[in-house]
Amino acid sequence: MxxxxxxxxxxxxxxxxxxxxxxxxxxxxxxxxxxxxxxxxxxxxxxxxxxxxxxxxxxxxxxxxxxxxxxxxxxxxxxxxxxxxxxxxxxxxxxxxxxxxxxxxxxxxxxxxxxxxxxxxxxxxxxxxxxxxxxxxxxxxxxxxxxxxxxxxxxxxxxxxxxxxxxxxxxxxxxxxxxxxxxxxxxxxxxxxxxxxxxxxxxxxxxANAPLSNRASKAAIRAVLSGDAADAMRAKTLGDETFDSADYAEGRAAFTARRKPVFAGR
The missing domain is CATH 3.90.226.10 (2-enoyl-CoA Hydratase; Chain A, domain 1)
Incomplete structure (x- = not known):
């Protein structure tokens, strides 16, 4: 690099x-x-x-x-x-x-x-x-x-x-x-x-990892460090969004097929 x-x-x-x-x-x-x-x-x-x-x-x-x-x-x-x-x-x-x-x-x-x-x-x-x-x-x-x-x-x-x-x-x-x-x-x-x-x-x-997951994880860690209720709510919202995402479906499918997942960020 x-x-x-x-x-x-x-x-x-x-x-x-x-x-x-x-x-x-x-x-x-x-x-x-x-x-x-x-x-x-x-x-x-x-x-x-x-x-x-x-x-x-x-x-x-x-x-x-x-x-x-x-x-x-x-x-x-x-x-x-x-x-x-x-x-x-x-x-x-x-x-x-x-x-x-x-x-x-x-x-x-x-x-x-x-x-x-x-x-x-x-x-x-x-x-x-x-x-x-x-x-x-x-x-x-x-x-x-x-x-x-x-x-x-x-x-x-x-x-x-x-x-x-x-x-x-x-x-x-x-x-x-x-x-x-x-x-x-x-x-x-x-x-x-x-x-x-x-x-x-x-x-x-x-x-290479699921970007929505990384966003949710960063928000959750921020909420832990800040102790702020608004941060915790944002982390929860972002976490919920991962379960409705195409990337979550891709992750499960890749795991079942034993292949590397390809995440689109949605």
């Missing part, structure tokens, strides 16, 4: 491969740091892809050797200089986190190298995270003298556990891939030479 993203000038790239959408943060010169304009674009991209019924899984990655260094601190003097501007700025990056978190389809973060700050937040908003052995993780808010939005912190707590979230936030320390795996933040660590193939295999495995 190698993308020649560095040959493009756009800071964000989208590639579609059958039912898989690959979003690449493409600012290698800034270790894929995200500008304010890019936060807006990330939110719009994730929302657009989520509304495309042909897309069954999203892969989020960084160009080159790093996932994302976080927000572009170089523009903070203008766009995040005080509480008033910070509220506007944080509305933008919170919208990006929410767009990936609330995508009805599975989202996979493919992490190489640096995954700091807002990049860590983006990864935490994804459903699954895999990384290369050289990946590094940090939440450096305390070293910058700022605070993260509570919704971003909620993702970090859900993804890494409350104690690790507190350690990362209080210390600003960097942890390696093994520590992130032990905390539950990572699903797995894959050696660099096999990483792209593993990302592709995981995305294809998800995309």
């Amino acid at each position: 190698e993308i020649q993203a560095d040959r493009e000038n756009k800071p964000l790239l989208v590639e579609r491969r059958d039912n898989i959408a690959i979003v690449t943060i493409n600012r290698k010169s800034h270790k894929n740091a995200v500008s304010l304009a890019m936060w807006h674009e990330l939110a719009a991209l994730a929302t657009e892809l989520s509304g495309d019924r042909e897309i069954r899984v999203i892969v989020l990655r960084g160009a080159g050797d790093d996932f994302c260094a976080g927000a572009d601190i170089g523009e903070f003097d203008n766009v995040r200089r005080d509480a008033a501007t910070a509220r506007i700025y944080e509305a933008a990056n919170s919208a990006a986190f929410a767009a990936f978190r609330n995508a009805p389809i599975p989202v996979v973060a493919a992490i190489r190298g640096i995954c700091f700050g807002g990049g860590f937040g983006l990864a935490a908003a994804c459903d699954l995270r895999i990384a290369t052995p050289d990946a590094l993780f940090s939440v450096p808010a305390a070293k910058l003298g700022l605070a993260y939005p509570h919704d971003a912190m909620a993702d970090i707590v859900h993804a890494s556990g409350p104690q690790m979230a507190k350690y990362l936030a209080f210390s600003g320390a960097r942890i390696d891939a093994q520590a992130a795996l032990a905390a539950g933040f990572l699903l797995e660590i894959v050696e660099t030479a096999k990483f792209e193939a593993r990302v592709a295999m995981l995305a294809e495995e998800i995309a």
Whole structure:
């Protein structure tokens, strides 16, 4: 799943491969740091892809050797200089986190190298995270003298556990891939030479399954985490829809015939 993203000038790239959408943060010169304009674009991209019924899984990655260094601190003097501007700025990056978190389809973060700050937040908003052995993780808010939005912190707590979230936030320390795996933040660590193939295999495995089932499962897990009655009702509705779907009939028929099912998403 190698993308020649560095040959493009756009800071964000989208590639579609059958039912898989690959979003690449493409600012290698800034270790894929995200500008304010890019936060807006990330939110719009994730929302657009989520509304495309042909897309069954999203892969989020960084160009080159790093996932994302976080927000572009170089523009903070203008766009995040005080509480008033910070509220506007944080509305933008919170919208990006929410767009990936609330995508009805599975989202996979493919992490190489640096995954700091807002990049860590983006990864935490994804459903699954895999990384290369050289990946590094940090939440450096305390070293910058700022605070993260509570919704971003909620993702970090859900993804890494409350104690690790507190350690990362209080210390600003960097942890390696093994520590992130032990905390539950990572699903797995894959050696660099096999990483792209593993990302592709995981995305294809998800995309081959019944998309209505995956949507229902993601909604159910969200309802468990949120404890919200509206989320629980939505999960129930989506679950009920699977039993009336052509894909459910296809799944049963394929099981009986001992063949691989072909799901249409309806």
